[in-house]
Amino acid sequence: MKIGIIGGSDGLGKTLIYYFRDEFDVTITARDHKKGREVADELNVKYIESNKQLAGMSDMLIVSVPINHTPQVIREVAPFMKKGSVMVDVTSIKEEPLKAMEEYLPPNVEYIPTHPIFGPRTTELDNQIIALTPTKKGKWYPKVYSYLAGKNMRIIETTAEHxxxxxxxxxxxxxxxxxxxxxxxxxxxxxxxxxxxxxxxxxxxxxxxxxxxxxxxxxxxxxxxxxxxxxxxxxxxxxxxxxxxxxxxxxxxxxxxxxxxxxxxxxMGDIQNALGRSDKAITALSHEYSLLNESVGREIALKHIYSGKVHVGVLEKVDGKTATLDNGTKLRIANIKVLSDEELYQWKVNNIKWKKQSISCVFSENVTPNIIVETLANVEDVLDVVLTDIYQGPQIEKGYESLTFEVVALSKEALKNVRTILTGFGGVLR
Known part of the structure; x- marks a missing residue:
């Protein structure tokens, strides 16, 4: 499906690109063509200069321009809309855009005035509210409703006036x-x-x-x-x-x-509910600061809640508003989420180049290799351990055997810890 976004270089229009680009063929326009092209290149979507041309090629046209310009843009592009397409606007006022759609769109074009009740800084659609104010429902409406419900959004159907x-x-x-x-x-x-x-x-x-x-x-x-x-x-x-x-x-x-x-x-209605929600917000803020302070001197993963980038390093210090890592990275505490140990581990698995090494060690032939393998597999930052060889020969003293383990790990420190454990089992590294 081809989705066109008029006003895709800023605000909610730009945010919509993130939601749609992986599922649909997205093209945007912008008042500032230079900026529009830069955003399109950055987010890997198409750019076109003409609103009218975009209207003629889109299955769904989304109008995401300032409220005061929305009726004017609707009037401008209405005659050029593709037959059987749908127009959607995303402004927070619904009466004026609805009037413009009713007056200027041809009968073969559907329209669904909408209001996503969240800002452009919102990173997830899950549990966000969107209001739909249609005066009639055509073939597009159930498709749009189903898509939004599939994203677990809270959908309100109402009139533009209400x-x-x-x-x-x-x-x-x-x-x-x-x-x-x-x-x-x-x-x-x-x-x-x-x-x-x-x-x-x-x-x-x-x-x-x-x-x-x-x-x-x-x-x-x-x-x-x-x-x-x-x-x-x-x-x-x-x-x-x-x-x-x-x-x-x-x-x-x-x-x-x-x-x-x-x-x-x-x-004010349910005061206890309001107190509960505000208590949760206060507790969450306090917990985040406490967690950061307790993590000073330790390796930590901090995810920027808007860019999604994860910063990993040893937390050097925390002041009132900033967290500083040992690599010099400084992040505003208000804009980060502290990842759990499990999330940090998974980030390392996905982003750090794995280290692989074969380690041979001589043990008494009475040793149980499987127990050694299980123990090594539980070492921090060790991803995999395989026993690849058991050798008895001229170079090995009678009553002993050489075990070779292939170890995959995330760090040199993990490999060092593996060797320490092997010697702790009574082995002699070869």
Missing amino acids: HDYMMSIVQVLTHFSFISTASAMAKLKVDINETENYESPIYNLMIDMIARIVSQNPYLTYYIQSMNNNGKKIRKAFNDAVDELREAIDNNDDEKFVEIAMKATKN
Whole structure:
């Protein structure tokens, strides 16, 4: 199947390439042709300059451009869509793209407005949420649904209007409050680094969430605010809530404050579930730091959660934000996952050139070779041990025999340990 992605050089459009390139024939366009070609070459997909040409050659055309440009791009390419194809958009506002699709796409082209409710930094589709807001379901819809379900995604089927109302809470309200908090801190000239000396785990999580939102493309967050038809009502409700709370405090009205807080708490739903989830997040963060501190001086494998690259070495030191390996590699702790000993071992098996050596050793003929083989096979970083020869002859003293083992290992140290164990069994290396 040929998939075209308009806007494949940045953001979610670029992320989609990673998900699709191994299964489908992917071609992308980009506003910046130079950058688009570079991304296409890097990710081993095709590049084309014309959106209209891409529309004419794609079985599925995905529109992944800024929200404010999405209706315009739909209008631009609609007449050139391939007969029997499908158009999908991935913007977080659904009413406007749906209207454009309904108005401009020909009858022989299906359309499925979608909203993947995760950001471009998401590395796995498993358990991620995607909203589908079709007004009618053609032959493509069950195929798309089945594909997403096969990736273990959580699929929401709803209307564009209801989707946009829910996103006015999930995105418009939260983004507005988070950016307001960050802006207040800037106005107060708060040194965020200094506050970290006093931070509680909850404050730490909150700052990370705020930073995640404010670090997004500010034009994206602006258009999420301005293009959602419910935005004005939501922002007014937030302002009213802030004013009411401020007045209660300024008027020393503790009863009013408690009333507001209790009413808000009751509306939060399952508080115990929320406490459980936040406790898990705090515990996970604490465990990662503890694991790193306990691993100083030991060999460790650190996987970068976005690039997927694994860095292996002896952990030299850990400071507040950075882990440093003995090879000079410095990694931000927030961006890495500590691999288990089993994962480190498997990485070595897959990535390190194996070392192979035949080792001969003279033992009493009463020795049991199988026990020696089993013991050597359990040596750390030894992959395989085979007894290749048992020899008795003129060079070997009577009552003794020479055993030759072929050993495959990941390191010279492992081979050295094998020789040490052989001599520990009473053998004499030849």
